[in-house]
Amino acid sequence: MSLAVLDFEKPLYEKIDELDRLRAKDKPTSADALRLRTLEGEIEQLRREIYGGLTPIQRIKIARHMARPRSLDYVQYLFSGWTEVHGDRGFADDQACLAGYARFDDVPCAVIGQQKGKDTKENLARNFGMMHPEGYRKALRIMRNAVKFDMPIFVFIDTPGAYPGIGAEERGQAEAIARNLLEMARMPVPILCTVIGEGASGGALGIGVGDRLLMLENSWYCVISPEGCASILFRDASHAPRAAEALKLTGPDLVAQGIVDEVIPEPPGGAHRDFETTAKNIQEALRRHFAELQHKDGPTLVEERYQRYRRMGVFEE
Amino acid sequence: MPWYKKPQFTALKPRPAAQQPHKVPDGLWHRCPACLAILYMRDFVANLRVCTQCGFHEKLSSKERIEMLVDEGSFQETDATVRALDPLGFSDSQPYTRRLESTRKKTGLMDAVRTGMATIGGQRVSLAVMDFAFIGGSMGSVVGEKVTRAIERAIGERTPMLTVVTSGGARMQESTYSLMQMAKTSAALARLDDARLPHIVILTNPSTAGVMASYGSLGDVIIGEPDALIGFAGPRVIEQTIKQTLPRGFQRSEFVKEHGFLDMVCPRSELRDTVERLLSLLSGPARETTEESPASASGNGHASARAKRTGTTPPAAAKRPAGLKPKASARRKKA
Numbered sequence: 304m305s306l307a308v309l310d311f312e313k314p315l316y317e318k319i320d321e322l323d324r325l326r327a328k329d330k331p332t333s334a335d336a337l338r339l340r341t342l343e344g345e346i347e348q349l350r351r352e353i354y355g356g357l358t359p360i361q362r363i364k365i366a367r368h369m370a371r372p373r374s375l376d377y378v379q380y381l382f383s384g385w386t387e388v389h390g391d392r393g394f395a396d397d398q399a400c401l402a403g404y405a406r407f408d409d410v411p412c413a414v415i416g417q418q419k420g421k422d423t424k425e426n427l428a429r430n431f432g433m434m435h436p437e438g439y440r441k442a443l444r445i446m447r448n449a450v451k452f453d454m455p456i457f458v459f460i461d462t463p464g465a466y467p468g469i470g471a472e473e474r475g476q477a478e479a480i481a482r483n484l485l486e487m488a489r490m491p492v493p494i495l496c497t498v499i500g501e502g503a504s505g506g507a508l509g510i511g512v513g514d515r516l517l518m519l520e521n522s523w524y525c526v527i528s529p530e531g532c533a534s535i536l537f538r539d540a541s542h543a544p545r546a547a548e549a550l551k552l553t554g555p556d557l558v559a560q561g562i563v564d565e566v567i568p569e570p571p572g573g574a575h576r577d578f579e580t581t582a583k584n585i586q587e588a589l590r591r592h593f594a595e596l597q598h599k600d601g602p603t604l605v606e607e608r609y610q611r612y613r614r615m616g617v618f619e620e
Numbered sequence: 621m622p623w624y625k626k627p628q629f630t631a632l633k634p635r636p637a638a639q640q641p642h643k644v645p646d647g648l649w650h651r652c653p654a655c656l657a658i659l660y661m662r663d664f665v666a667n668l669r670v671c672t673q674c675g676f677h678e679k680l681s682s683k684e685r686i687e688m689l690v691d692e693g694s695f696q697e698t699d700a701t702v703r704a705l706d707p708l709g710f711s712d713s714q715p716y717t718r719r720l721e722s723t724r725k726k727t728g729l730m731d732a733v734r735t736g737m738a739t740i741g742g743q744r745v746s747l748a749v750m751d752f753a754f755i756g757g758s759m760g761s762v763v764g765e766k767v768t769r770a771i772e773r774a775i776g777e778r779t780p781m782l783t784v785v786t787s788g789g790a791r792m793q794e795s796t797y798s799l800m801q802m803a804k805t806s807a808a809l810a811r812l813d814d815a816r817l818p819h820i821v822i823l824t825n826p827s828t829a830g831v832m833a834s835y836g837s838l839g840d841v842i843i844g845e846p847d848a849l850i851g852f853a854g855p856r857v858i859e860q861t862i863k864q865t866l867p868r869g870f871q872r873s874e875f876v877k878e879h880g881f882l883d884m885v886c887p888r889s890e891l892r893d894t895v896e897r898l899l900s901l902l903s904g905p906a907r908e909t910t911e912e913s914p915a916s917a918s919g920n921g922h923a924s925a926r927a928k929r930t931g932t933t934p935p936a937a938a939k940r941p942a943g944l945k946p947k948a949s950a951r952r953k954k955a
Contacts, residue, residue: 465833465852465853466861467852467853467857467858467861468853468858468861468862469858469862469866469870471852471853472851472852472853472858472870472871473879474879475837475879475880475881476833476851476852476853477828477829477832477833477836477837477851477852477881478837478881480833480834480837480852481802481806481832481833481834481835481836481837481838482837482838484802484803484806484807484833484834485806485807485809485810485813485838486810488803488806488807488810489807489810489811489814504790504799504830505799505802505829505830505833505852508799508802508803508833509833512803512806512807524796525795525796525799526790526792526794526795526796526798526799526830527790527792531857532792535792536712536713536792537712537713549708549710549711549712549795550708550792550795550796551708551795551796552795552796557796560707560796560797562796562797562800608807609807609811612800612803612804612807613768613804613807615761615764615797615800615801615803615804616760616761616762616764616765616797616800616801616804617705617707617761617794617797618702618703618704618705618761618762618765619702619703619705620699620701620702620703
């Protein structure tokens with residue numbers, strides 16, 4: 304098995320390895336054949352047991368898996384004519400932020416995403432998907448062009464948070480995110496956002512205001528990472544599993560809260576076990592939601608988007 | 621006893637540190653946490669809770685803040701009965717519902733923001749004033765809703781919006797609901813912007829995280845109080861990330877202004893006049909113009925044309941109440 308196996312998957316992959324060994328035997332005995340049959344049944348049952356009842360922290364582990372498909376993988380699968388562009392025209396090009404133009408089923412569109420690396424080297428270049436202010440401003444620049452040329456915007460969210468560093472503060476991380484929230488709220492084009500991995504706080508929301516919010520099954524979206532929450536509220540980051548439960552940050556939780564529109568299913572084990580199926584599922588969902596938005600005029604989109612966020616929140620009076 | 625052994629002086633043993641009376645009695649004296657000067661409480665309060673010795677700006681409650689900013693008796697609170705619920709059944713060291721209940725009792729506040737309408741120098745404004753005493757001024761559903769309503773009220777009544785920020789960020793106990801309040805308030809400010817009404821923001825110590833990544837950074841004019849902590853990530857998070865100690869003054873008002881994200885740093889003693897002046901400059905025709913004055917026809921023409929464009933009428937002149945002007949010594953000494 305070339306892909307790293309997560310701790311809770313170990314019992315399953317031990318059996319799968321055993322199965323592979325038995326199948327590879329030149330001269331299997333009758334006992335082997337019997338074992339093969341029972342193994343297959345056991346594997347199926349384990350698969351159902353493990354992936355059928357994933358806890359929030361287990362889903363987060365899948366969402367953070369090094370082999371998990373990144374924004375660029377999906378962009379190349381879902382769009383044609385992908386043309387990446389760079390820079391915020393002010394300070395730099397933030398490689399944690401993916402931006403460009405492409406076609407979605409022949410419709411020209413703008414694509415924004417957060418890009419993590421596939422290995423340590425790329426992760427350093429991509430800053431682990433943590434954007435700086437220039438990343439948010441680059442995204443805004445491309446989205447403004449989308450408005451100018453009346454194109455829908457597709458957003459792929461995958462970030463452990465906006466980068467907390469000296470340079471980011473000096474260049475106005477808070478202002479960059481806030482500006483995007485304000486401008487995205489009034490862009491008269493369809494905006495469809497999909498959380499494909501991690502959706503941490505303002506860093507995710509900073510490119511994530513739109514008409515639809517979809518989430519892959521093994522992704523999370525929250526005001527803070529479970530580790531951050533645990534270290535602040537429980538005084539110990541090792542309480543992250545407890546915080547992950549309490550924060551209600553998985554897709555089904557957020558659908559129930561009226562924040563997320565739909566959870567996109569992943570194959571058993573997660574997107575990295577079967578990229579193609581995952582990408583097809585995303586494509587199907589995006590097509591369906593885009594068809595609902597495509598022919599709405601600008602003022603309607605902006606009004607409906609306003610009401611969408613206006614409703615969010617729970618209080619009494 | 622021989623004379624030379626007799627102690628000439630009575631030795632005074634210093635008391636162990638723990639026994640030293642470090643607490644000043646409540647209500648009478650105030651010890652400045654910055655310069656450790658002991659101040660007579662009445663002077664300190666009269667000076668808008670700014671240290672008369674070193675100029676340190678102590679936190680103000682929302683009540684005090686409203687009193688120092690608006691015309692006396694003009695504040696009319698709105699949405700005072702909006703209460704937080706516990707939609708997620710959240711519990712950390714104590715259940716969220718119990719935390720809310722005890723904080724309400726302790727502070728006498730319903731949540732971390734008070735909103736309403738008031739006049740400043742006779743000019744009507746919609747007001748949102750945060751209060752750090754309520755769970756660190758954190759923004760949950762109630763703060764988001766009340767700020768949004770205040771912005772919508774400004775749009776409905778065509779008045780400027782004035783926001784005073786003090787906040788540690790979004791309220792974790794309401795999780796993603798809190799995050800969504802950033803989008804909600806910012807969307808409302810987009811409408812205020814479309815309506816061409818001014819948003820004035822005052823950032824006080826501390827103003828960080830979720831509130832700064834939304835309405836706190838979205839003022840047409842952003843004013844910082846001296847030496848306030850202003851930023852996105854908290855200093856501890858940054859230190860943990862970069863594994864270095866941060867330079868002195870990092871994320872303080874003067875630093876933020878230097879980097880271009882604050883319009884001005886304004887001592888508390890001058891805040892009210894500054895806001896009043898800004899309101900008169902940004903919210904309509906020149907206030908000095910009279911109904912008919914052919915002598916100043918050009919200025920008047922401009923004013924009335926602008927009034928026609930924006931649908932505003934000149935605000936009625938009002939006298940500012942006496943007794944609110946702080947002492948000159950409230951001005952912060954230059955370091």
